[in-house]
Amino acid sequence: MSERVEAALEGAISQAGGWGSPPKLAAALRYAVFPGGHRIRPSLTLAVARACGDRDPAAADAAAVAVELLHCASLAHDDLPCFDDADLRRGKPSLHKEFGEPLAVLAGDALIVLAFETLARAMTRRPSRLATMIGIVGAAVGAPRGIVAGQAWECEPSAPLSEYQRAKTGALFVGAAQAGALAAGMDPTPWRALGDKIGEAYQVADDLRDVLCDAEELGKPVGQDAARLRPNAAAQLGVGGAKARLVELVEGAVSAIPACPGETELRKLIKMQTLAFFPKQLAAAAA
Amino acid sequence: MSERVEAALEGAISQAGGWGSPPKLAAALRYAVFPGGHRIRPSLTLAVARACGDRDPAAADAAAVAVELLHCASLAHDDLPCFDDADLRRGKPSLHKEFGEPLAVLAGDALIVLAFETLARAMTRRPSRLATMIGIVGAAVGAPRGIVAGQAWECEPSAPLSEYQRAKTGALFVGAAQAGALAAGMDPTPWRALGDKIGEAYQVADDLRDVLCDAEELGKPVGQDAARLRPNAAAQLGVGGAKARLVELVEGAVSAIPACPGETELRKLIKMQTLAFFPKQLAAAAA
Numbered sequence: 282m283s284e285r286v287e288a289a290l291e292g293a294i295s296q297a298g299g300w301g302s303p304p305k306l307a308a309a310l311r312y313a314v315f316p317g318g319h320r321i322r323p324s325l326t327l328a329v330a331r332a333c334g335d336r337d338p339a340a341a342d343a344a345a346v347a348v349e350l351l352h353c354a355s356l357a358h359d360d361l362p363c364f365d366d367a368d369l370r371r372g373k374p375s376l377h378k379e380f381g382e383p384l385a386v387l388a389g390d391a392l393i394v395l396a397f398e399t400l401a402r403a404m405t406r407r408p409s410r411l412a413t414m415i416g417i418v419g420a421a422v423g424a425p426r427g428i429v430a431g432q433a434w435e436c437e438p439s440a441p442l443s444e445y446q447r448a449k450t451g452a453l454f455v456g457a458a459q460a461g462a463l464a465a466g467m468d469p470t471p472w473r474a475l476g477d478k479i480g481e482a483y484q485v486a487d488d489l490r491d492v493l494c495d496a497e498e499l500g501k502p503v504g505q506d507a508a509r510l511r512p513n514a515a516a517q518l519g520v521g522g523a524k525a526r527l528v529e530l531v532e533g534a535v536s537a538i539p540a541c542p543g544e545t546e547l548r549k550l551i552k553m554q555t556l557a558f559f560p561k562q563l564a565a566a567a568a
Numbered sequence: 569m570s571e572r573v574e575a576a577l578e579g580a581i582s583q584a585g586g587w588g589s590p591p592k593l594a595a596a597l598r599y600a601v602f603p604g605g606h607r608i609r610p611s612l613t614l615a616v617a618r619a620c621g622d623r624d625p626a627a628a629d630a631a632a633v634a635v636e637l638l639h640c641a642s643l644a645h646d647d648l649p650c651f652d653d654a655d656l657r658r659g660k661p662s663l664h665k666e667f668g669e670p671l672a673v674l675a676g677d678a679l680i681v682l683a684f685e686t687l688a689r690a691m692t693r694r695p696s697r698l699a700t701m702i703g704i705v706g707a708a709v710g711a712p713r714g715i716v717a718g719q720a721w722e723c724e725p726s727a728p729l730s731e732y733q734r735a736k737t738g739a740l741f742v743g744a745a746q747a748g749a750l751a752a753g754m755d756p757t758p759w760r761a762l763g764d765k766i767g768e769a770y771q772v773a774d775d776l777r778d779v780l781c782d783a784e785e786l787g788k789p790v791g792q793d794a795a796r797l798r799p800n801a802a803a804q805l806g807v808g809g810a811k812a813r814l815v816e817l818v819e820g821a822v823s824a825i826p827a828c829p830g831e832t833e834l835r836k837l838i839k840m841q842t843l844a845f846f847p848k849q850l851a852a853a854a855a
Contacts, residue, residue, distance in 0.1 A: 301731065302712030306720035310711060358677065363669035380723075382650035386673065387720050390645065393677060394710030397684040401702035408695035415688035415702075423681030424597060425589030433593035433674050436667075444588065 286323045289342040290314055290349060297395045309380045309388040310395075313353045318371055319557055322457040323349040325479065328550050329461030329472060332543030336466050343403030344414065344460035347396040351422045352453060354392035357385050359432065365505065393422070414463055421456025428453055435511070442512050450487070451480030462541075471539040475551075478534035482555055485527045488514040490560045531555045573610045576629040577601055577636060584682045596667045596675040597682075600640045605658055606844055609744040610636040612766065615837050616748030616759060619830030623753050630690030631701065631747035634683040638709045639740060641679035644672050646719065652792065680709070701750055708743025715740055722798070729799050737774070738767030749828075758826040762838075765821035769842055772814045775801040777847045818842045 294314055298307030323345035330341035360367040360375040361382060367375050377385035397415060404411040422428045431449025434440035455476030459469035491506050492515040506513040515523040534555065535548050581601055585594030610632035617628035647654040647662040648669060654662050664672035684702060691698040709715045718736025721727035742763030746756035778793050779802040793800040802810040821842065822835050 297711040299712050301717070303717055303720040303724050303727070305723050306711055306717060354677075358673055361673065363673065383723050384720060386645055386648065386650065387716050387723075390641075390676070390680060391711040391716045393680050394706050394714070394716065397702055398706035398710060401699040401706070405699045408699055411698050411702075412688040412692045412695055415684055415698075419681050419685035419688070423685060424584040424593055424678040425586050427681070429674050429678045429681065430588070430590055430593060433590040433671060436592050436670050436674075437590050440590070 283320060283324070285327060285342065286320050286345055286349065287315075287317075289346045290317070290323075293346050293350065293395055293399045297391060305380060305384055306387060306391065309376060309384045310391060312379060313357050313376050313388050313392060314350065316371070317349070317353075320349060321483070321554065321557070322352055322453055324554060325454065325457045325476075326461040326464070328547055328554070329458050329475075330465045332538075332541045332547035333462050333465035333467040334542050337407060337464055339403045340407065340410070340414075340464040341461060343399045344418075344464045345457075346399050347418050348421075348453060348457045348460060350392045350396040350399070351418065351428070354389040354396075355422070355428045355432070355453075357389040357392070361385060364432070364435075365509075367505075396422075410463055410466075413469070414460060417456050417459045417463060417469060421452045426452060427456075445512070446481070446484050447477075450484045451477055454480030454483065467541065474537035475534055475539075478530055478537050479551070479555060482527055482530035482534060485514045485523055485530060486559055488516070489520065489523050489527070492516065492520065493560050527559070570607060570611070572614060572629065573607050573632055573636065574602075574604075576633045577604070577610075580633050580637065580682055580686045583685075584678060592667060592671055593674060593678065596663060596671045597678060599666060600644050600663050600675050600679060601637065603658070604636070604640075607636060608770070608841065608844070609639055609740055611841060612741065612744045612763075612838075613748040613751070615834060615841070616745050616762075617752045619825075619828045619834035620749050620752035620754040621829050624694060624751055626690045627694065627697070627701075627751040628748060630686045631705075631751045632744075633686050634705050635708075635740060635744045635747060637679045637683040637686070638705065638715070641676040641683075642709070642715045642719070642740075644676040644679070648672060651719070651722075652796075654792075683709075697750055697753075700756070701747060704743050704746045704750060704756060708739045713739060714743075732799070733768070733771050734764075737771040738764055741767030741770065754828065761824035762821055762826075765817050765824050766838070766842060769814055769817035769821060772801045772810055772817060773846055775803070776807065776810050776814070779803065779807065780847050814846070 294311055298310050326345040326348050327341055335341055356370060357376045359365055360370055361377055368378050369375060376388060400414055401411060404414065420427055424430050426448050428449060431445060434445040434448065455473050458472040458476035462472045463469040491503055491513060494503055518526060535551055538544055538547055581598055585597050613632040613635050614628055622628055643657060644663045646652055647657055648664055655665050656662060663675060687701055688698060691701065707714055711717050713735050715736060718732060721732040721735065742760050745759040745763035749759045750756040778790055778800060781790055805813060818839065822838055825831055825834055
């Protein structure tokens with residue numbers, strides 16, 4: 282499945298950086314997307330599509346690509362000096378450190394556009410689903426409650442914690458799950474809960490990582506939440522409490538899987554994949 | 569027609585800044601879009617749709633909105649300190665001066681997403697056109713040859729002039745014209761030349777303005793091209809030469825209008841509207 286994600290991403294990035302593109306922009310787009318992290322979100326999209334019968338693999342690939350491109354765009358902009366001012370991302374210099382701020386802003390913009398173009402290009406044969414797909418993906422990333430809104434809550438003097446985390450992290454997981462179901466021709470509505478739970482689990486795991494890991498394992502600076510006064514589940518619940526919450530959320534995610542042809546296999550996969558984003562020292566205990 | 573553009577934009581911005589939105593993001597989105605400039609691009613979209621029979625006004629409105637939101641997004645990002653570092657836009661503080669850099673980046677991102685969401689929402693009843701519409705709009709704004717690419721050419725040591733200007737300015741005019749035709753159910757292909765000519769005319773007019781106007785008329789700083797070593801038609805051809813080129817381009821635009829039911833009226837309108845973006849001291853002479 283991971284080769285399928287990489288191949289689909291390669292197709293999209295080659296198109297955007299193809300003939301006529303300014304060379305540095307093409308290079309920045311590639312740098313922002315390859316090599317990737319765990320590709321958790323597009324893997325979720327493909328896993329759900331497969332569990333739903335994967336009747337339109339091209340649409341599922343496009344949905345996975347869109348979700349990952351939007352994630353990469355959010356990282357590129359989130360790392361900018363005016364936000365997290367991060368020098369490192371995935372163990373290498375962040376996009377603006379490598380290409381400068383202008384190209385980091387532009388590459389992020391281009392990735393957002395490319396996500397929607399990719400969906401449109403893949404879904405011409407089933408156009409009736411395209412509008413719903415764009416609605417799902419747009420809600421996950423835009424205003425009022427997608428990633429952009431999550432980031433924007435950091436600009437407010439105070440933010441409702443659950444809305445902040447739902448927008449910043451949960452929304453794209455919800456979108457990833459729903460997009461996979463829709464790509465396979467199923468009603469996306471009941472897949473919201475799965476995305477929600479995985480998103481929350483991922484947030485808690487990320488909070489634990491920020492507290493527990495060293496920068497080498499994480500590929501980016503640690504202790505950023507405390508430094509930026511951002512809420513952190515491990516700080517609020519203690520490491521033990523956060524770990525218990527994480528296990529509970531993974532169980533909740535598995536139980537939230539709607540009835541579908543590949544339900545049993547998907548349960549196993551979700552359990553396995555969510556373990557992949559546990560901090561190393563917790564993964565063994567939780568397995 | 570101008571009320572129609574404003575009402576359609578109002579609908580989109582209210583949706584994005586609606587319930588659940590971080591308040592400053594909602595305010596920044598509104599600030600980035602209202603009050604507008606001349607709304608030349610969405611007016612072109614509606615004018616073309618009307619000349620083609622305007623058989624789906626909701627789709628035409630959505631296309632006009634998408635084009636203008638993408639234009640506003642490009643201004644928000646283009647004004648950032650890492651690009652033009654502009655303090656003024658449309659006679660008021662630029663978005664990042666008013667809301668800070670993070671919200672200016674995020675509002676731009678959200679406007680891009682909103683453009684595609686608006687198209688999807690309006691075109692559910694004619695889904696077969698939606699994929700083509702997204703292709704047109706995406707090409708106008710993304711990589712390899714849309715606005716983002718135009719901006720990215722400024723990051724290269726040297727840029728092919730016509731490709732740079734076509735991407736930075738022309739592409740969205742092409743998109744605006746083609747989107748209007750498609751929204752009305754016509755083949756968008758023959759509308760490229762009209763968009764191309766208007767885009768080039770607009771670029772020459774903008775270059776003349778940069779040389780001739782005072783900051784008060786322009787609503788933003790003048791002399792920016794010379795300061796940034798950017799190519800400028802008025803500098804290259806002289807003011808007289810640039811003015812002659814501008815008149816020639818407007819005539820070329822009018823002649824490029826494809827056969828359509830409202831051809832005669834559209835010719836008049838294009839002539840009139842292109843005059844609106846001439847610098848004041850040239851408009852009288854060119855009329």
